[in-house]
Amino acid sequence: DSGVTQTPKHLITATGQRVTLRCSPRSGDLSVYWYQQSLDQGLQFLIQYYNGEERAKGNILERFSAQQFPDLHSELNLSSLELGDSALYFCASSVGGAGGHTEAFFGQGTRLTVV
């Protein structure tokens, strides 16, 4: 158990809909990262929050947004869903916001299926 909790584990929804994925980081971790894992794109970094502030942005679509709340949990909002958004979405957390030596711990992921 990594200590990172993601809900829900599975989500099936129709095209055009909006969903919210939730992540609770490990106790004490200030950074939350979101990644998308798909068959064609592999594992792609989407966005990072550090202590409530957006810290870095990757290949995140404009239809997607995220936020980190004062209790440090994070939500990833996906709207106007398309079939191609079907993927496994991972959340990871780490103590700091800088790179290199800080280990990131991953949740078990939310599998999103858009039909």
Add this chain to the structure above:
Amino acid sequence: GDSVTQMEGPVTLSEEAFLTINCTYTATGYPSLFWYVQYPGEGLQLLLKATKADDKGSNKGFEATYRKETTSFHLEKGSVQVSDSAVYFCALSRHGSSNTGKLIFGQGTTLQVKP
């Protein structure tokens, strides 16, 4: 930009065989390098890491050496077990205060070990 390239899978081995999974990277400066493992239905777990040139990361019988001259971080294990069957990801993270800890992943290599 930064990138990681792994050997294509799947890799199929018999139990007790020697394992090598190749990984090369492109990055400015000297990133930290990681191997993550994803067991079926689970999130990613850090397997080992190296933070500077010539460092050797090791864990659970797996090893990888950070080779700056060949920009490589190949994963090896002397004798694989059926329980090692999983997807292995090579990744890098930049150093420094301006870097955020986001991970750049290779495409993953599936390892299947047969009894």
